[in-house]
Amino acid sequence: MSVLSRRLRPLVAVGVGLTLAVLHMSPVAAADTDVNFACQARPPVGSPQTLDLAAGIDAVAPASVAAGASFTVELAPTPITVPSSVGEYTVQQIKDLQLSVPVPANATLTGQQISGGSGLGSAPPTVHVANGRVVVTIPGPIDGGNTFTPPMLTLSMTAGAAGTTVETMIAGSSYDDPGLTFTARVPVFLLIIDVPTSCYPSPSPVLSSTAVL
Incomplete structure (x- = not known):
């Protein structure tokens, strides 16, 4: 290990500790469905760190639809507050x-x-479909101490065969197959440390369920 790496390690360790605290963001309001994420923060130096993150989603969907009918599902995350400081x-x-x-x-x-959505930073959020997933991107940045509400996602669909069920949930099954990712930026002494983080729902609850008749 180089002298520089040995010097950076304690600084990065502090940054990771701060990042873990940032990741303990909690919903401001109660949600229809609580989603518990297993997360892994990967600092630029040192070992990955694991943690849990709680979030909430309000879902609106019809209980049933006819085969071939058009319908929509709305998924609205609840507000979240980012801590302004840790220690x-x-x-x-x-x-x-x-x-x-x-x-x-x-x-x-x-x-x-x-x-919708609020407090999302200077860059507008976007949505696109890739690899069988609908991806909502919030560039931010969102400052520490601020409360933000992610935008509501509306899915427009045509029902399939009768006797089936259409369910929505958060993607992801592992740290390498995440359904939620973001970067925490933390100033530590004279450094600014960016720590990328990957999360997946554990367990993965059903957000909405629509029977096809």
Whole structure:
């Protein structure tokens, strides 16, 4: 290990500790469905660190639809507050959030859009479909101490065969297959440390369920 690496290690360890505290962001309001994420923070120096993160989603969907009928599902995350400081250290910001939802089975996705949201930083959020997932991106940055509400995701679909069920949930099954990613930026002494973080729902609850008749 180089002298520089030995000197950076304790600084990065502090940064990771701050990042872990930032990741303990909690919803401001109660949600229809609580989602517990298993997360892994990967600092630029040192070993990955694991932690848990709680979030909430309000879902609106029809209980049932006829086969071949058009319908929509709305998924609205609850507000979240980012800590402004941890101990003697300042939390600068979080940025580049991505939340993914699998394209539901037993239906054809005909459109996706986002709406609303607040406190999301200077860059507008976007939504796109890639690799069988609907991905909502919030570039941010979102400063420490601020409360933000992610935008609501609306999925437009056409129901498939009768006797099936259309369910929505958060994507992800492991740290290498995440459904939520973001970067925490923390100033430590004279350094600014960016710590990328990957999360997956553990367990993965069903957010909405629609029977196809």
